[in-house]
Amino acid sequence: MTDIAALPEPHPATPRPTRSYLGAGSDLRSWLLTTDHKRIAILYALTLTLFFFIGGAAATLIRIELITPAGDLVSADSYNKLFTLHGVIMVWFFLVPAIPTTFGNFILPMAVGASDVAFPRLNLLSWYLTVAGGLLALVSLLVGGVDTGWTFYTPYSTLYSNSYVTLAAAGVFVAGFGTIATGVNMIVTVHVLRARGMRWMRLPLFVWSIYATSIIMVLATPALAVALLMIVVDRLFGLSLFDPDQGGDPIIFQHVFWFYSHPAVYIMILPGMGVVTEIITCFARRRVFGYEAMVFAILGIAIFSFFVWGHHMFVSGQSAWASLVFSILSFVVAVPSAIKVFNWSATLYGGHITFEASMLYALGFLGLFTLGGLTGLFLASIPIDVHVHDTYFVVAHFHYIMVGAMVTAFFGGLHFWWPKVTGRHYSEPWARLAAILMFVGFNFTFFPQFILGYLGMPRRYHSYPPEFQIWHVLSSAGAVILALAYLVPLVYLTLSLRYGRRAGDNPWHASGLEWATTSPPPRDNFVIPPTVDTDPYAYHAAHEEPSERDESGGDHQSSRKDEMP
Amino acid sequence: MSGRETPARLWRRSALVWLALSLLLATTLGGAYLPIGVWKLPLALTIAAAKAGLVIAIFMGLGQAGGAARIAGLCGVLWVLLLLSLSMTDQTTRQQLPPGFGEDRAGQP
Amino acid sequence: MTEARHDPFHDIARQRHAAELGLWVFLASELVFFGGLFVTYGLYRYAYPSAFEAAGAETAIWLGTINTAILLTSSATMAAAVWAGEAGHKRHVLIGLALTALLGLTFMGVKGVEYYKDISESLYPGAADFPVDMPGAQVFVGLYWAMTGVHAVHLSIGLVAVAITLWRVRAERFDWQNTALLHVLGLYWHLIDLIWIVLYPLLYLMGRSL
Ligand SMILES: [Cu+2]
Numbered sequence: 001m002t003d004i005a006a007l008p009e010p011h012p013a014t015p016r017p018t019r020s021y022l023g024a025g026s027d028l029r030s031w032l033l034t035t036d037h038k039r040i041a042i043l044y045a046l047t048l049t050l051f052f053f054i055g056g057a058a059a060t061l062i063r064i065e066l067i068t069p070a071g072d073l074v075s076a077d078s079y080n081k082l083f084t085l086h087g088v089i090m091v092w093f094f095l096v097p098a099i100p101t102t103f104g105n106f107i108l109p110m111a112v113g114a115s116d117v118a119f120p121r122l123n124l125l126s127w128y129l130t131v132a133g134g135l136l137a138l139v140s141l142l143v144g145g146v147d148t149g150w151t152f153y154t155p156y157s158t159l160y161s162n163s164y165v166t167l168a169a170a171g172v173f174v175a176g177f178g179t180i181a182t183g184v185n186m187i188v189t190v191h192v193l194r195a196r197g198m199r200w201m202r203l204p205l206f207v208w209s210i211y212a213t214s215i216i217m218v219l220a221t222p223a224l225a226v227a228l229l230m231i232v233v234d235r236l237f238g239l240s241l242f243d244p245d246q247g248g249d250p251i252i253f254q255h256v257f258w259f260y261s262h263p264a265v266y267i268m269i270l271p272g273m274g275v276v277t278e279i280i281t282c283f284a285r286r287r288v289f290g291y292e293a294m295v296f297a298i299l300g301i302a303i304f305s306f307f308v309w310g311h312h313m314f315v316s317g318q319s320a321w322a323s324l325v326f327s328i329l330s331f332v333v334a335v336p337s338a339i340k341v342f343n344w345s346a347t348l349y350g351g352h353i354t355f356e357a358s359m360l361y362a363l364g365f366l367g368l369f370t371l372g373g374l375t376g377l378f379l380a381s382i383p384i385d386v387h388v389h390d391t392y393f394v395v396a397h398f399h400y401i402m403v404g405a406m407v408t409a410f411f412g413g414l415h416f417w418w419p420k421v422t423g424r425h426y427s428e429p430w431a432r433l434a435a436i437l438m439f440v441g442f443n444f445t446f447f448p449q450f451i452l453g454y455l456g457m458p459r460r461y462h463s464y465p466p467e468f469q470i471w472h473v474l475s476s477a478g479a480v481i482l483a484l485a486y487l488v489p490l491v492y493l494t495l496s497l498r499y500g501r502r503a504g505d506n507p508w509h510a511s512g513l514e515w516a517t518t519s520p521p522p523r524d525n526f527v528i529p530p531t532v533d534t535d536p537y538a539y540h541a542a543h544e545e546p547s548e549r550d551e552s553g554g555d556h557q558s559s560r561k562d563e564m565p
Numbered sequence: 566m567s568g569r570e571t572p573a574r575l576w577r578r579s580a581l582v583w584l585a586l587s588l589l590l591a592t593t594l595g596g597a598y599l600p601i602g603v604w605k606l607p608l609a610l611t612i613a614a615a616k617a618g619l620v621i622a623i624f625m626g627l628g629q630a631g632g633a634a635r636i637a638g639l640c641g642v643l644w645v646l647l648l649l650s651l652s653m654t655d656q657t658t659r660q661q662l663p664p665g666f667g668e669d670r671a672g673q674p
Numbered sequence: 675m676t677e678a679r680h681d682p683f684h685d686i687a688r689q690r691h692a693a694e695l696g697l698w699v700f701l702a703s704e705l706v707f708f709g710g711l712f713v714t715y716g717l718y719r720y721a722y723p724s725a726f727e728a729a730g731a732e733t734a735i736w737l738g739t740i741n742t743a744i745l746l747t748s749s750a751t752m753a754a755a756v757w758a759g760e761a762g763h764k765r766h767v768l769i770g771l772a773l774t775a776l777l778g779l780t781f782m783g784v785k786g787v788e789y790y791k792d793i794s795e796s797l798y799p800g801a802a803d804f805p806v807d808m809p810g811a812q813v814f815v816g817l818y819w820a821m822t823g824v825h826a827v828h829l830s831i832g833l834v835a836v837a838i839t840l841w842r843v844r845a846e847r848f849d850w851q852n853t854a855l856l857h858v859l860g861l862y863w864h865l866i867d868l869i870w871i872v873l874y875p876l877l878y879l880m881g882r883s884l
Contacts, residue, residue, distance in 0.1 A: 116682035
């Protein structure tokens with residue numbers, strides 16, 4: 001971290017062109033061969049939206065099937081393929097890349113004051129790898145499907161499954177290289193391309209969270225790659241690496257797999273935490289509470305996340321001693337997450353809070369993340385886990401984290417930065433409605449699943465005893481609301497591109513560097529490379545009277561109200 | 566690297582390291598045939614670490630690399646050790662069922 | 675020759691720094707990738723020490739040792755090429771790269787011979803007359819194929835990269851003295867060597883006796 005100080009400061013270059021990045025051409029070539037991080041972010045956003053709706057379609061079918069106790073809509077086999085499709089697409093082609101490749105790509109270089117990421121061509125390659133991997137996975141899922149579940153557990157995946165495991169694993173493998181490349185790019189960008197005066201402890205927490213996420217991406221994804229590789233070579237060449245007949249031990253596969261897949265949860269959630277920090281500080285008009293504690297919590301989460309994977313294996317045959325160790329370590333990783341929740345709450349305390357759509361999402365995130373995190377602690381304690389392992393309790397828990405927290409944060413960021421990305425305002429009333437619908441629909445869908453799981457309904461079954469039906473019907477009804485809530489933004493955001501009011505450079509009066517340039521930003525982000533001489537979140541300090549800022553804050557408030565349709 | 570290094574000098578430097586590496590290779594090959602039982606693996610891995618150290622320190626120029634680069638390389642090694650050590654807590658403490666466990670139920674449906 | 679510096683960097687020092695740091699981060703990632711295989715090996719070896727020794731004694735130690743020597747030498751020539759690049763001696767860059775490519779090719783050739791020998795000696799999992807009849811022995815051989823195979827893929831990528839760089843330096847297609855490209859190529863090549871340095875004792879030196 002100190003070595004960069006030895007290098008000369010970047011000298012302020014001559015002013016660069018002011019034309020918007022969208023003005024650099026509109027033909028396909030100008031998009032598919034672009035090295036502009038903002039355009040690549042848009043490419044990612046479109047691709048991920050597509051995958052999100054494909055994964056969502058699978059979820060819809062699953063929820064419809066589960067309305068009745070009998071397996072009447074799809075066969076047991078098709079049901080296996082449906083939830084595998086849902087898991088594979090959602091985890092690797094939406095959740096993992098979602099925020100780092102879209103807002104990370106678009107906002108991070110601007111937030112550190114750079115004109116692009118460190119390796120623009122590598123950035124484009126990442127997108128192509130993600131698309132190629134996604135296509136491979138889609139093809140495998142369409143030509144016949146995969147029935148292993150997203151975890152690809154051996155020896156089922158190596159010895160028994162006669163579905164298209166190799167193709168799907170290859171798809172995830174390829175996309176993994178895209179993820180690693182993104183991670184390398186972000187790390188180097190933060191190290192090398194910070195603007196003059198942008199010291200480490202002045203970085204916005206969103207940048208810190210993407211940086212920490214990138215560390216996890218770089219150090220965890222290869223473990224997934226090698227786990228999948230072992231499956232693929234085992235299937236192709238019969239290497240019998242996990243064949244119990246030859247002395248193979250399937251639990252070893254699980255160790256390598258979860259060495260990636262637990263930290264992957266933090267690949268998903270850390271960027272969401274970063275987004276939420278930006279939103280909460282902006283709409284509470286407050287400097288973030290405990291900036292340093294937040295930074296160390298982010299880095300702590302990134303590192304500790306590698307120490308806990310065994311909590312997924314309490315009933316796998318892992319030794320009880322190892323389970324004990326992993327259980328204790330899992331409680332440790334909850335500490336930095338709790339610090340973050342307390343700090344967000346403290347930031348809100350005494351703030352001048354307004355409830356724009358993105359703030360509604362951020363507040364929803366706080367509640368849902370807390371609920372998801374706390375149930376995670378239940379699951380990290382061995383006695384409870386043994387009872388509810390592989391039940392809907394687990395399903396509900398991780399959907400609270402991944403959908404409740406992470407997807408909510410994604411929508412929060414989408415609404416927060418939409419005016420910056422497109423230069424347009426969306427319809428605020430519709431956006432608020434969607435935010436509320438999403439919160440209600442989500443809880444309606446997944447809270448019943450906690451109860452279902454506690455009562456003993458196992459996951460991954462397409463038929464079930466009739467006494468569970470009421471909870472399944474509730475859940476499916478909630479899913480209707482949730483699906484609707486996801487479709488509404490698609491409409492009003494698209495409409496805003498044409499009919500939305502022009503947003504100014506900084507419609508929310510936010511403090512980050514990305515708001516210091518025009519909306520949409522020019523190709524090189526800043527006409528004149530910025531210099532930084534203040535700490536981040538120059539809103540209110542905690543000890544200051546909120547009323548002191550009321551004049552300007554009030555002004556912003558009224559001007560914002562005026563802009564509302 | 567300051568100044569213009571002559572070709573002779575840089576080839577000599579590379580050859581010296583190569584010589585050391587080759588000696589280590591000969592040692593580890595010989596060591597594999599020593600009757601030292603369980604110490605074979607530690608010996609072989611120590612020599613491998615010495616070879617790797619030479620390559621990293623001199624060929625890859627870790628000394629000249631920036632602090633962040635050094636931390637990155639170190640993290641790679643540490644993460645592998647983490648995966649090994651924590652999964653070893655499982656592998657080394659797997660329970661064996663006591664002899665006779667469940668035999669009283671044998672033959673029952 | 676085009677300008678060495680390119681966007682988004684303001685100066686060449688920063689650009690070099692970025693390329694080096696980027697590659698070191700990638701190397702860390704690669705270490706974890708191979709680490710997954712090493713750890714799998716370690717866990718199995720703990721479970722089946724004698725089967726691993728018995729099966730380990732079946733690999734072709736002479737071919738493995740020759741290949742180790744070849745790869746160590748190629749690292750030395752690669753290092754010389756990189757140093758010559760920093761000092762601006764084009765001819766020595768070319769010589770170093772050419773030797774490296776040649777040694778890499780030789781390694782692949784020897785490896786091919788070894789694979790052929792392995793197959794003819796039924797040293798692959800599921801072979802009808804697999805030489806060692808112990809639980810865990812086939813897992814060792816499975817790991818042998820997986821590890822050397824993945825290593826060979828990395829080496830092939832390295833070979834292509836070295837060949838392209840050789841041609842581009844010869845044709846002065848880029849500023850090989852001021853950009854970090856040669857250095858970065860060297861780092862990748864040395865990583866391949868490092869992996870092999872660890873693979874060699876694990877796969878070839880176990881279970882040997884006079
Ligand atoms: Cu976990």
